[in-house]
Amino acid sequence: MPKLTVEAHGVSVELRDDETILEGLYRNGFAYRIGCRRGGCAICKVDLLQGEVFYNRPVADSVLSESERAGGTCLSCRAVAVTDVSIAMREDDDLRRVSTLMALYAASRTG
Amino acid sequence: MAVMRMGYMHVRVTDLAEAKDHYANTVGLYQTLEQDGRVYYKGWDEWDHHSVVIEEGGVGYVKCGFKCEKPEDVADIETKAIAYGYPVERMVAGENPEVGDGIRVTLPTGHQIEFYSQMTAWGLEVGTHNPDAFPRHMVGIGAPRLDHALLWVDDVAGIEKFFMECTGMWATERVQTSLDDDAHTIATWLTIGESNHDIALLEAPENKIHHFAFEMRGWSDILHAADIFAMDDTPIDIGPTRHGITRGTTIYFFDPAGNRNETFSGGYRCFRDRPTVVWTPDQLGKAIFYHQRELNDRFLTVAT
Numbered sequence: 284m285p286k287l288t289v290e291a292h293g294v295s296v297e298l299r300d301d302e303t304i305l306e307g308l309y310r311n312g313f314a315y316r317i318g319c320r321r322g323g324c325a326i327c328k329v330d331l332l333q334g335e336v337f338y339n340r341p342v343a344d345s346v347l348s349e350s351e352r353a354g355g356t357c358l359s360c361r362a363v364a365v366t367d368v369s370i371a372m373r374e375d376d377d378l379r380r381v382s383t384l385m386a387l388y389a390a391s392r393t394g
Numbered sequence: 395m396a397v398m399r400m401g402y403m404h405v406r407v408t409d410l411a412e413a414k415d416h417y418a419n420t421v422g423l424y425q426t427l428e429q430d431g432r433v434y435y436k437g438w439d440e441w442d443h444h445s446v447v448i449e450e451g452g453v454g455y456v457k458c459g460f461k462c463e464k465p466e467d468v469a470d471i472e473t474k475a476i477a478y479g480y481p482v483e484r485m486v487a488g489e490n491p492e493v494g495d496g497i498r499v500t501l502p503t504g505h506q507i508e509f510y511s512q513m514t515a516w517g518l519e520v521g522t523h524n525p526d527a528f529p530r531h532m533v534g535i536g537a538p539r540l541d542h543a544l545l546w547v548d549d550v551a552g553i554e555k556f557f558m559e560c561t562g563m564w565a566t567e568r569v570q571t572s573l574d575d576d577a578h579t580i581a582t583w584l585t586i587g588e589s590n591h592d593i594a595l596l597e598a599p600e601n602k603i604h605h606f607a608f609e610m611r612g613w614s615d616i617l618h619a620a621d622i623f624a625m626d627d628t629p630i631d632i633g634p635t636r637h638g639i640t641r642g643t644t645i646y647f648f649d650p651a652g653n654r655n656e657t658f659s660g661g662y663r664c665f666r667d668r669p670t671v672v673w674t675p676d677q678l679g680k681a682i683f684y685h686q687r688e689l690n691d692r693f694l695t696v697a698t
Contacts, residue, residue: 316691320629322408323453323652324696341408343452343651 285334285364291371292378296389303339304329304359304370308378312385316376322346322361331357334368396470397561397586400593401461401513402490403543403606404432404447405653405698406454412650413448420626421608421655422534426516427491434491437608438519438529439538443492446540446606453651454698455603458543459493459508460561460592468509472497474560487512501556503547503601509561528611534626535619537608541658542591544605546598546697551579553595558584566590566664567639567671569681580675583640590640590661602697605646607656613643619657620645632690636660638681639673646693653698 284297287307298307305317305327318324322338325346338361347358357370372378380386407413414433417423423435426444431451434444442461449456462468475482481500485508487493494512501507519529528536547553557563563584570577583591596604610616616634623630623645631654633645642661648654673681679688 318692318696319631319648319652319654319698321648321650321652323648323698324692326692326696340412340650343406343408343454345452345454346652 286367287364288367288369289372289378290332290369294378298364301339301363304336304357304362304364304368308359310385311389312380312382314379314381315372317360320360322358325358327359328373329357329359330371330373331355331362332369332371335365336362336368337365339363396467397460397462397509397563397592399461399586400458400540400542401442401510402445402447402459402493403540404449404456404458405603405606405649405651406452406456407448407450407649407651407653408453409650410448410450413450416626416628416649417446417448418533420534420622420628422532422536424519429491436516437537437539438532440540441515441518442513443516444513453653455505455545457498457506457508458593458606459490459496459510460586461513462509462511465495465511468496468511471499471509471560475499475556478556478560480556485510501547501553502549503545503553505545505547505601535608535610535615535622535657537657538611539609541589541607541609542593543603543607544594544596546600546602546604547595548598548601550582550595550597554579554582554584557593562586563592564666565670566668567673569639569673569675569678572674573672585664588663588665590642590664596694598697600697603653604697605654605656607658610657610659612659616643616645616657616659623647631692632683632686633657635686636684638677638684639671641684651698654696 288295296311317327427434432449435446483498485496487495492514496510499507565582566585567583569581570579581596583594586592620634629648631646636643640661643659645657
């Protein structure tokens with residue numbers, strides 16, 4: 284399972300296979316500025332500092348341009364980590380812990 | 395009355411298979427045609443061939459169409475739109491499958507709006523002879539019909555004036571900078587008939603579509619729709635809740651490409667002599683989300 288690090292916030296979480304960065308952070312009790320969760324609105328972009336991601340759905344060029352991709356912009360609702368990754372939140376956004384319980388038990392699952 | 399209703403909304407989707415699943419199985423529309431990479435749908439309480447068109451590739455607005463009562467009404471809008479100074483072109487029958495002759499007006503924002511008076515009849519799902527109240531086997535939320543759309547535009551007052559002068563619409567509600575006569579219009583809700591809005595306009599830095607909405611049959615159906623969205627993992631922007639503006643009950647949700655949809659119900663009857671309701675920016679939270687009374691991160695910031 285790839286590891287996701289948000290160094291500036293001292294956060295490190297394990298991502299499940301096929302789980303997007305957004306899903307992984309929310310499953311671990313974090314929240315940040317997100318919109319449609321479906322790759323259309325672009326406000327959940329973060330900066331990819333290290334590691335590799337792939338997009339699990341087609342992403343419109345109007346949402347994420349080639350130059351943005353090349354420059355390390357990552358659309359977190361569609362990005363699935365291929366390797367361990369390190370990201371940074373955008374300047375006008377923040378990562379908030381909304382549930383310590385979810386953080387505590389993120390690794391456990393039912394079913 | 396020249397224009398009768400918003401007849402169709404045409405949007406782009408990134409993944410056609412996922413979008414088809416959403417509009418057919420979650421929204422519960424009926425597919426009437428698939429042709430040239432586009433899929434056409436109607437709601438159960440609509441009689442024309444289609445009201446929603448999805449097209450693969452990208453995301454966001456392609457165009458919408460308003461249905462007029464008679465060809466003369468389309469001709470009248472053509473004359474007025476040309477005089478108003480917006481580019482107008484004719485469209486011929488078949489250019490949009492099952493849609494007759496009409497005109498296409500391009501707003502200064504680039505949004506294309508079509509006006510037509512004929513579309514192939516398909517029929518109500520309950521028929522017209524001794525009909526039942528709703529189809530016995532509805533799918534998903536069973537959206538009965540397309541209701542309205544909200545466009546992001548950079549010049550609300552100018553485009554509002556076009557709709558008022560050229561199509562006969564009028565504003566039921568507005569958000570404006572103050573209660574003064576010379577206030578700047580931030581948003582407007584325009585109606586053709588007696589519903590709260592057929593099209594709404596919101597000031598924004600980009601020219602996009604904020605959402606398009608389906609009319610539901612009351613609060614209990616809105617609540618039921620929210621349950622279906624939970625079952626189908628459909629992302630909800632907000633709701634179920636009520637709007638201050640229009641008093642309508644609502645859920646905003648997203649299709650699999652991130653286009654915002656709405657289920658809308660209620661509001662009040664809008665006779666043409668009804669005074670326009672005015673909201674000021676300090677009350678915007680309550681105006682939009684009457685119960686929460688505050689905006690969330692995305693409602694006024696994202697569109698496709």
